[in-house]
Ligand SMILES: CCCCCCC/C=C/C(=O)SCCNC(=O)CCNC(=O)[C@H](O)C(C)(C)COP(=O)(O)OP(=O)(O)OC[C@H]1O[C@@H](n2cnc3c(N)ncnc32)[C@H](O)[C@@H]1OP(=O)(O)O
C-alpha cells in the first residue's frame with residue numbers, strides 16, 4: 001500500500017498548468033521519485049485503538065469493587081477532580097467505553113484494570129443509570145472528535161466485562177494474573193507506536209511538502225544584482241530552515257519501521273506469555289513517541305514560519321497541521337513523563353551493563369568504553385557515518401553515565417531516592433533524548449547501507465542521513481563540546497560540511513517531497529499543490545470565503561451611516 005493515494009488530484013481546481021519552477025525542479029532530480037516512493041512504502045502495518053485513561057495511572061481514583069453476591073463490578077468515580085476527561089468519541093457518540101479503574105476484591109486493591117462499560121442506551125442514546133457523560137467543549141483543534149468527560153456513580157457491570165486476557169477474577173473472587181502487572185498498560189505502548197506514523201510523521205511530511213514546493217515558487221529579492229528575483233529556497237537560511245526538517249521526516253519514517261519490527265516481535269512473544277521484551281519496548285516506544293512528536297511539532301512550526309505571511313493563512317493548510325500535531329506532545333503520555341520512563345530504563349540498564357550483566361539489544365552500547373576524542377581531521381571526515389554515529393553514542397553514554405553518577409552521589413549523601421530522582425530529572429530527560437537521537441542516527445545509517453541495490457536512491461538518502469546527523473550536532477553543539485570529545489575546530493568542520501549539504505540537497509528538495517506521494521486533496525493547501533499554481537489558487541480559494549460572498553453586515557449598521565454622515569462625529 002502506498003503511504004497515501006498516489007493520484008495527483010489537480011482536477012476540480014481548474015488549474016491544470018504546472019508552474020515551470022516546479023517542473024524544472026523535477027526535471028533535474030538526481031533520482032527516480034517512484035523508486036523512492038516504493039522504498040518508503042515498505043512501512044509496517046498500522047493499527048488504531050481508543051480507550052480511556054490519564055497520566056498517573058497508579059493514582060487513578062475510579063474504583064471497580066467486585067460484588068460476589070451479584071457477580072458484578074460496581075464502578076465509582078469519587079470526586080469531580082477524578083473525573084475522566086478527554087477520551088475521543090465519548091462526548092456525544094460512544095455507547096460503550098473501556099474504563100481503567102482500581103480493582104478491589106474483598107477490600108484488597110489489585111491495581112489498575114480495564115473494564116468495558118456501557119455508557120449510553122442502545123435504544124435512545126440517553127446516559128445509562130449512574131453515568132454522567134458529555135462533551136468537554138472547545139479545543140485548539142480536534143473539533144471533528146467529540147472528546148468527552150465521564151463520571152460513574154454505582155454503575156454495575158457483569159464480571160465478564162473485565163478484559164481478562166492476562167488477569168481474571170473468578171466467581172469466588174480469586175484473582176489470577178497470567179503475566180506482569182505492566183501488561184495492563186500494553187494498549188498504551190501499542191497506541192504510542194501506531195500513532196507515530198499517521199499523527200506525527202505524516203503531518204511533518206505534509207508541512208515539508210507545502211513549504212518546499214512554495215519555496216521554489218515564491219520569489220523575493222535578488223541574489224545577484226541584475227538578475228530576476230530569487231526563489232526563496234535558494235537562500236541558505238531558507239534551506240537551513242526546511243532541509244533539516246525534510247531529513248528528519250525521512251529519519252523518523254525509518255525509525256518508525258524499526259519500532260514496528262520491534263513491536264511485532266514483542267507482540268508475538270507476549271501472545272506466548274513471554275513478557276521479557278516489555279521493558280525495552282516500553283522504553284523505546286515512550287522515548288520515540290516523545291522525541292518524534294516534539295521534533296515534528298517544531299518542524300511543522302518552522303515550515304509554517306518559513307512560508308511568511310501566506311503560511312499563517314488557513315488556506316496554506318499549515319496552521320491546522322500545527323494545532324493538530326501539537327496535541328501529540330500531550331496525549332498518549334505527556335512527553336516529559338515518557339522521556340522520564342525511558343530514562344528510568346536507561347539508568348537501570350547502565351548500572352547492569354557496567355556490572356557486566358546482560359542488557360537488551362538497544363542498550364548494549366552502554367557497556368562500551370569509548371575513545372575520549374573524535375578522530376575527525378577535516379570536514380569530509382564528518383560525512384563518515386562512523387564518525388558521527390560514534391559522536392552521538394559518546395554523547396548518549398556521557399549524559400546517561402553522568403546523570404547516573406549524580407543520582408548515586410545524591411543518594412549516598414543522604415537524599416531519599418525519590419528526592420534525588422527529582423533533582424536529576426532535567427538531565428535525565430536530556431539523556432533520554434540523546435539515547436533516542438543516537439538510535440535514530442544509527443538506524444538511518446543502517447537503512448542507507450541496505451539500499452545498495454538502488455544507487456541513485458542510496459546516494460540521496462546518504463546525503464539526508466548526513467544532514468540529519470550533522471544538523472543534530474550543529475544545533476546541540478554544547479553537548480558534543482562539553483567534555484572536549486569534539487573540539488571547537490572540529491565543530492567548525494561540522495558546520496562547513498553541514499552547510500555544504502544544504503546546497504547539495506537543495507536541488508533534489510522538490511522530488512524528495514514529491515516522493516511522499518500526497519494528493520492535493522490530502523494536502524488541502526493553496527501553497528503546496530503539485531502544480532505549484534500558488535497565487536491563482538490562493539485567489540480562487542479566498543473568493544470562496546463567505547465574507548466575500550455577502551456585503552459586510554457592518555456596512556448597513558456602522559459604515560453606511562458614517563459614510564453618509566448620519567452618525568455623530570463624537
Ligand atoms: C485521529 C486522532 C488520533 C489521536 C488519538 C489520541 C488518543 C489519545 C489517547 C490518550 O491520550 S489515552 C491516555 C494515555 N495516558 C497515558 O499515556 C498515561 C501516561 N501514564 C503512564 O503511562 C504511566 O502511568 C506512567 C506515568 C508511565 C507510570 O509511571 P509510574 O512511575 O507511576 O509507574 P507505575 O505505574 O508504577 O509503573 C511501574 C513500572 O511499570 C513500567 N511501565 C509503565 N508503563 C508501562 C508500559 N506501557 N509498558 C511496560 N511497562 C510500563 C514502569 O516503567 C515501571 O517499571 P519499573 O521501573 O518499576 O520496572
Ligand SMILES: Cc1cc2nc3c(=O)[nH]c(=O)nc-3n(C[C@H](O)[C@H](O)[C@H](O)COP(=O)(O)OP(=O)(O)OC[C@H]3O[C@@H](n4cnc5c(N)ncnc54)[C@H](O)[C@@H]3O)c2cc1C
Pocket residue numbers: 050051052053054055056085086087088142147327330331332333334336337
Ligand atoms: C487531543 C487530546 C486527545 C486525548 N485523547 C484521550 C483519549 O482518547 N483517552 C484518554 O484517556 N485521554 C485522552 N487525552 C488525555 C491525555 O492522555 C492526557 O492529557 C495526557 O496523558 C497528559 O495528562 P494530564 O493532562 O493529566 O497532564 P499532567 O500530568 O497534569 O501534566 C501537566 C504537566 O505536569 C508535568 N508532570 C506531571 N507529572 C509529572 C511527574 N511525575 N514528573 C514531572 N513532571 C510531571 C507534565 O510534564 C506536564 O508538564 C487526550 C488529550 C488530548 C490533548
